[in-house]
Amino acid sequence: MMRATTIYLVRHGETEMNRRGLLQGQGGFGLTERGIEDARRAARALRGRGIGRIYSSDLRRARETAAVVREELGVPVRFSRALREIDFGRVSGLPEREVKRLCPPYRKDAAYVFPGGESYAALQARVSGWFARLLARPPVRRIAVVSHGGTLRCLLSWLRGIPLGRCLRGAVPHGLVARVDSGPPLRVRLLAPVSIFPRRRA
Numbered sequence: 001m002m003r004a005t006t007i008y009l010v011r012h013g014e015t016e017m018n019r020r021g022l023l024q025g026q027g028g029f030g031l032t033e034r035g036i037e038d039a040r041r042a043a044r045a046l047r048g049r050g051i052g053r054i055y056s057s058d059l060r061r062a063r064e065t066a067a068v069v070r071e072e073l074g075v076p077v078r079f080s081r082a083l084r085e086i087d088f089g090r091v092s093g094l095p096e097r098e099v100k101r102l103c104p105p106y107r108k109d110a111a112y113v114f115p116g117g118e119s120y121a122a123l124q125a126r127v128s129g130w131f132a133r134l135l136a137r138p139p140v141r142r143i144a145v146v147s148h149g150g151t152l153r154c155l156l157s158w159l160r161g162i163p164l165g166r167c168l169r170g171a172v173p174h175g176l177v178a179r180v181d182s183g184p185p186l187r188v189r190l191l192a193p194v195s196i197f198p199r200r201r202a
Contacts, residue, residue, distance in 0.1 A: 005138040005182040008046055008191075009155070010146045012057075012065040013038030014174050021096050024061070025088035025117065031064045038174040039065040043072035045176045045191070051075060052140030057083035057147050066146040073144075082130035085148035089117025110164040124154035124164055131155060135182050152177055153196050159188050162197060170195035 013035030017024045031039065042065070051073055056066035058079040066077045091099045091114055105112035110120040127147075134143070147155075149172040156178060157167040173192050181187045 003138055003182075004141070005135065006049075006142045007134070007180045007182070008049070008051065008142075008144045008176065009152055009178045009180065010042045010046075010065065010069070010144060010176050011149055011152055011172055011174050012061040012146060013042075013068075015061050017093075018174070022093055023088050023091060023096060023099055025086060025092035026059060026084055027092055028059065028061055030060050035061070035065075035174065036068065039068035040072075042176045043069045046144055047072060049142060051142045051144050053078065054144045054146065055080060055083065055134070056145070057081075057085070057151070059084055059148070062146050062148065069144060069146065080130060082126055083145065083147045083151060086120060086123045086150040087114070087117040089114040091115065092117070107168045108165075110168060120150065120154060120164060120168060123150060124158055127151050127155050128158040131158075138182070156188065156194070156196065159186070160197070166198045167196045170197070172196060 013031045015029050015035055016032055017028050019032060046069060052075055054066055054069055054075060054077040056062050056077055056079050058081055070077050091102060099106050103114060113119045152172050153167055154164060157164045159180060172194055176191050177194060179189045179191055
């Protein structure tokens with residue numbers, strides 16, 4: 001029987017590449033001053049929620065965010081490559097407008113493999129597999145997971161049962177994103193505006 005678990009999903013704070021509209025992928029820099037405040041805001045939101053462990057992507061911007069959360073909560077952090085951002089391959093570091101010109105399927109086709117990189121579909125398989133294993137054997141009752149915009153986009157679409165191709169546009173904000181209760185039943189509650197989901201028709 002699955003153990004009831006609550007997991008808080010957090011996107012890392014802002015970086016200089018975020019500010020300049022460049023695709024970071026699996027490279028990039030650390031947090032800006034605003035990014036540090038993003039991380040502090042997330043940490044404050046997690047205070048008093050009984051979190052016993054933090055999992056984080058091992059990329060620098062996520063590690064720095066997780067360090068801020070760890071300082072606030074006083075709990076251990078474990079790092080995982082499975083929580084990394086999508087690998088944009090040879091278009092990493094380019095402005096988003098340039099990537100749209102060079103790669104027309106960008107943000108349109110989840111199966112599109114970036115030159116020298118991976119697809120959003122592959123990213124979703126990577127992160128959903130990791131998350132399913134976590135839910136099957138959660139080490140503690142309440143967990144925080146620090147990751148990236150693309151990674152959380154793929155995870156949230158999987159958790160809510162929405163085709164990934166319909167969730168490639170819109171934004172996942174820096175800071176706290178969602179609370180997932182494993183249940184049963186599994187429930188996802190957004191804690192910040194997330195515009196990646198298709199709007200319901202009136």
